[in-house]
Amino acid sequence: MNEWQPTETFRSTSGDVRWGSLGKPGRDPVVLLHGTPFSSYVWRAVARSLARRHQVFVWDMPGYGASEMSVGQDVSLAAQGRVFTELLAHWELEEPFVVAHDFGGAVSLRAHLLHGARYRALALVDPVALAPWGSPFFRLVGEHSEVFEQLPPALHRALVREYVTSASSPGLHPAVLDRLVRPWLGEAGQAAFYRQIAQADQLHTDEVQDRYGEIGIPTLVCWGEDDTWIPVAKGRELAARIPGARLEPIAGAGHLVQEDAPAELTAALIAFLQDH
Numbered sequence: 001m002n003e004w005q006p007t008e009t010f011r012s013t014s015g016d017v018r019w020g021s022l023g024k025p026g027r028d029p030v031v032l033l034h035g036t037p038f039s040s041y042v043w044r045a046v047a048r049s050l051a052r053r054h055q056v057f058v059w060d061m062p063g064y065g066a067s068e069m070s071v072g073q074d075v076s077l078a079a080q081g082r083v084f085t086e087l088l089a090h091w092e093l094e095e096p097f098v099v100a101h102d103f104g105g106a107v108s109l110r111a112h113l114l115h116g117a118r119y120r121a122l123a124l125v126d127p128v129a130l131a132p133w134g135s136p137f138f139r140l141v142g143e144h145s146e147v148f149e150q151l152p153p154a155l156h157r158a159l160v161r162e163y164v165t166s167a168s169s170p171g172l173h174p175a176v177l178d179r180l181v182r183p184w185l186g187e188a189g190q191a192a193f194y195r196q197i198a199q200a201d202q203l204h205t206d207e208v209q210d211r212y213g214e215i216g217i218p219t220l221v222c223w224g225e226d227d228t229w230i231p232v233a234k235g236r237e238l239a240a241r242i243p244g245a246r247l248e249p250i251a252g253a254g255h256l257v258q259e260d261a262p263a264e265l266t267a268a269l270i271a272f273l274q275d276h
Contacts, residue, residue, distance in 0.1 A: 035102020
């Protein structure tokens with residue numbers, strides 16, 4: 001995975017999932033979940049650091065990154081929660097550490113609360129977890145996805161670049177921005193970008209948010225203090241809802257904490273994993 005391209009394939013109920021692992025097999029497993037509109041690529045620095053002591057599993061959700069993108073594909077939160085449960089069984093992981101960002105936070109919470117997925121501990125990084133969520137732009141695209149799918153490629157590329165850029169507080173390196181945008185280009189990528197937004201229904205978090213008090217595993221909530229996508233106030237609210245959860249604010253970071261403050265985030269995760 002030198003260029004960061006997961007090479008293994010798992011056939012899920014929502015299409016082919018590309019995944020990979022780092023670190024020696026048999027070590028305590030850690031599974032990393034990405035958010036939207038990203039892929040496992042955002043975890044590359046954190047994953048390589050954690051792999052010094054753990055076996056780290058990464059995956060691109062169906063409809064994202066290097067995984068399958070197809071017409072009519074179910075890439076909703078409900079589908080991703082099921083797929084994650086399928087993957088844990090495929091990997092034969094009974095109680096891994098789970099670290100989940102953004103949309104991946106909702107996926108991990110749904111898998112745990114609705115599908116019985118068991119974790120040793122859970123770290124949530126700026127997760128989509130509490131209503132209301134979705135920016136005005138996100139809602140506009142969701143309501144008119146068929147129109148946006150028809151944008152000329154150059155306009156679509158500019159829109160995605162601007163949207164991804166806004167996830168970072170200090171700004172993204174041009175090469176990183178190019179890499180994050182790349183999966184969404186071309187005919188299949190452009191359709192997939194608007195498909196995943198169109199299927200992002202808040203009902204999927206409404207189903208579980210009143211059950212966060214049932215979470216009985218050690219939980220860490222990390223949050224970029226400069227997150228303009230989901231304000232840090234949501235982090236405080238979420239930590240208050242989960243018994244024993246601790247909030248770890250990360251200064252100078254926006255929503256994409258892995259890019260804005262990878263060292264600080266990694267340090268917080270390593271300390272949390274060592275404690276549990």
